[in-house]
Amino acid sequence: MTHSQPSIAQVFAAQHDTVAARRTTFDYTARRAALDQLRTMVLAHEQAVCEAIGADFGKHPDEVRLTEILPLLLEIGHTRRHLRKWMRPSRAPSGLVFLGTTTQVHLTPKGTALVIAPWNFPFFLALGPAVSALAAGCSVILKPSELTPATSALLKRIVSETFAPELFTVVEGGVDAATELLTLPFGHIFFTGSPEVGQIVMTAAAKTFASVTLELGGKSPVIVGPDADIANAARWIAWGRCINGGQTCVAPDHVYVHESVKAAFADALSAQITKMYGADPMQSPDLAQMAYPRQWARVAGLIDDSKAKGATVLTGGDMDQAARKIAPTILLDVHDDMGVQQEEIFGPVLPVMTYRDLDQVIDKINDGSHPLALYVFESNAFADEVIIKTTSGTVGVNMSVMGASHPTAPFGGVGRSGNGGAHGYAGFAAFSHMRQVLRARFFPFHIVFPPYTGLTRRLIAVFHWYVRR
Structure with missing residues (x-):
């Protein structure tokens, strides 16, 4: 039955x-x-x-x-x-x-x-x-x-x-x-x-x-400052971008790295990806697939679009449609008319851009929708300046992603990234x-009920003075 x-x-x-x-x-x-x-x-x-x-x-x-x-x-x-x-x-x-x-x-x-x-x-x-x-x-x-x-x-x-x-x-x-x-x-x-x-x-x-x-969600930016611990930044950014196949709402979406440390950071980032997933990440059991075929096609299309518009692939770029896998891919020479700069990537693809003036990066971040996460790799003083001048759901300083699973602190977006x-x-x-429960023990507020004459008016005046003082 x-x-x-x-x-x-x-x-x-x-x-x-x-x-x-x-x-x-x-x-x-x-x-x-x-x-x-x-x-x-x-x-x-x-x-x-x-x-x-x-x-x-x-x-x-x-x-x-x-x-x-x-x-x-x-x-x-x-x-x-x-x-x-x-x-x-x-x-x-x-x-x-x-x-x-x-x-x-x-x-x-x-x-x-x-x-x-x-x-x-x-x-x-x-x-x-x-x-x-x-x-x-x-x-x-x-x-x-x-x-x-x-x-x-x-x-x-x-x-x-x-x-x-x-x-x-x-x-x-x-x-x-x-x-x-x-x-x-x-x-x-x-x-x-x-x-x-x-x-x-x-x-x-x-x-x-x-x-x-x-x-x-949204496009969560990363700022790598001139005095950042480059090895630590590479570890956390590579892991945060690639874990879960890059399909993480708080993953580092794009990186602004100071021009003085760009080469060192790029080398460290490439080395960290190789350390995590081997010389051929497509064969690594540790790298998750894209969750479904349309998701694979979307991320693969972002890589193809970037390459067609002049981006340089520093590492990765391999794609296997049947296996729904995409190798961790670092993109250089990206610009705003590329898809990777216009939508949340949600895959193991990371655009890296250089900057000289921090205020220009902050202006760029503030010109877009408020991100769900913002990451800063530098000193606390450097990070505090970024925190004060920007808005985001969460901030990670010298780490990434972990705020999304913190059991004791509130996690959430702002504006387009959530509420x-x-x-x-x-x-x-x-x-x-949150239900207010108000109990009267001895509450003589009735002495200021109408009619508004004599003593009632003087008592209201006292209350008015009290709240204005």
Whole structure:
């Protein structure tokens, strides 16, 4: 006997109908237990996760552990340790005007949460937001990417084996499924993906008044200063650009290197790529594939476009369509009419440009959309000047990429690169409503109620003087 799958509307209704009950039953103990269940699930299926992501785009098992499983376990652990404190109501001062009252802020769950996950880190970026949602007391509907089908199927299976569907469930499907989900009145929507789709999500959320967290992307620049540690810069930039096959939203997208260290940096960068992936990176099991054929064609097209318009390939440039692999490629002599300078590359391709005047680089960065990440390799004083004069979602000084998985600090974009914060308390707060609870003990504010005559007017004048002083 076969059983039909519930519709998306039925899945949502099952969670939405339990929102009121969860206000009293999904307390600290229950939320902590859910996080423990999630941790146990991840540990029990670690090998299966490695195999699924390997099947989807050839990612090395150790890289899966490093970039998908380790940060998720850190996120769960940090949230478990701090959850009681985060849930505790906080006090707000009253002041003279509110003398005789007490004020608290309660963080209450927003209800049913929707997590729309991307294909590039299909496990961590699916379950990371779920950690925050469960901690905040929300139920979760997770929509994984259809472009990583093995990981999507695994998530559906292990989540259904671990959680009641009224608390946490997975809905598979493509654009049609996502579109239908976005018509439903979720309390909060957490989307990770491109700015273009982010606009669609935000427009849909406006129709149901759902709050949103958008983790998007952009062209994350790197500045290598004249006194940078060149070996360290090469290590972090090469790794940040090439990990996950270059398909990382906070990867170094292009490098501005001071003219005095250009040659040394180029040599060190080439040597570091060879150290990581060998003389023939196309044969390296450590270099991930492009996730799907259209992604390979897009990145390959960017390389071809750059070469046709005069760019020089310092290293790399090899491409294998059948294997969906692209060798780490360093481009010199790039200019603004090339595709690599106009769109987020999202592949193992790195344009390198020289500069003499730092202010010109800063102006260039500020002329574009605010990046999700900005990296500076130099002294703290040099980095502080860049930080003060620019805007970005995050900043990495003498390192790259790691901010995206930091469990205790907020991570998020600004403007076109996103809004809202993820991880730790910021993630918990995103799925929570800050509810003011104002209690009157002895609060004689009624003495300034109408009619506005005599004593009432004099008391209002005193209040007015107090706030203006």
